[in-house]
Amino acid sequence: MSEIEAVADVWQLSPTLSLVRVGDEWLMDDPARGGQRMLNTFPEWLGRALTGLASTGTVTPEFAADLLRGAGVPAEHLDFCLRSLVEGGVLVDPGFCPPERDAGSLRDRQWAMISPPADYRDSGTRDADMKLMYSYAAEAEPPASSTPAPAAWARILLPRRGPDAEAGFLGELGRLLYLTHGVQSEMDFGPLPRSRRTTPSFGASHPFDISVSTSRLSGKRTTYYYQASEHSLVALPTLVCDPDTGDAPEPSAGGDFDLSIHLAIERAHWRYRTSQVYPTVLLDLGHLTETLHQVCESMGVGLTVTAGRMEPALSKDDQALGPRLRKYRVQLRTRG
Incomplete structure (x- = not known):
């Protein structure tokens, strides 16, 4: 022995x-x-x-x-x-x-290792995938490239994004969100409406939404959904806010806010209707979180992880956004 x-x-x-x-x-x-x-x-x-x-x-x-x-x-x-x-x-x-053993984080890892993403370097795989997507589109409407929000919900248009963009809280916030998850242009992938964004995504699915929670814009703590195609913040009504986010304590520093990454599973699952969706989502989550870290580092912005995937995952039945996979405290350098 x-x-x-x-x-x-x-x-x-x-x-x-x-x-x-x-x-x-x-x-x-x-x-x-x-x-x-x-x-x-x-x-x-x-x-x-x-x-x-x-x-x-x-x-x-x-x-x-x-x-x-x-x-x-x-x-x-x-x-x-x-x-x-x-x-x-x-x-x-x-x-x-x-x-x-049945925690979602372990099951995610298990399914990701069992079902590797498709290899689109192979022309046969690409042709078969496109044919499959057209058959799906004949049965059900493909999802939009971004999670839609009712027109009646209040919006805050973020400042333009050039080198001489507006300073202050909104200007810095808009720059951070655009560099992390902003839409460069709209596109179609076969029958699917998709978008080109600053963050790479397997199959251009971009299966995530970003929300921010702050009192700087309305005077009371409010959760906003970043509508990437509009480059705007959409105020979420209290009844559809993530209850954990809504009840979280307000950051003590004036320019600080909470940022969350939510899973928009329908944008990936419409196309990948098997366990193959798991490695696709986790790969894209790595793309998005790494981009967020690099953007914050380049802007001199503090970033602290405050929560990972929550258990159990939140149902989307009564929410505008899907379950939160990551939550951060962001410390902006500006107080203007």
């Missing part, structure tokens, strides 16, 4: 591991490791060993070996079996404390 002892002094059964029976087959499912593994066989000793590990808590290498021996593993195979359980992530360090 010397080789095993060099790996760890104590283990526990992975808290996110489960066995799933699908018909006559067994899957070992662990979202913390990003996927499932099909078990070609399910010997009796494995069931007894997992039951023992699940009921024991933490185990030393010697105790784990004894447990496997008692479950029926031959003595000459103990070392190999134990090493396989460690390398396969069945046995993990006791300090491993991931979220609950």
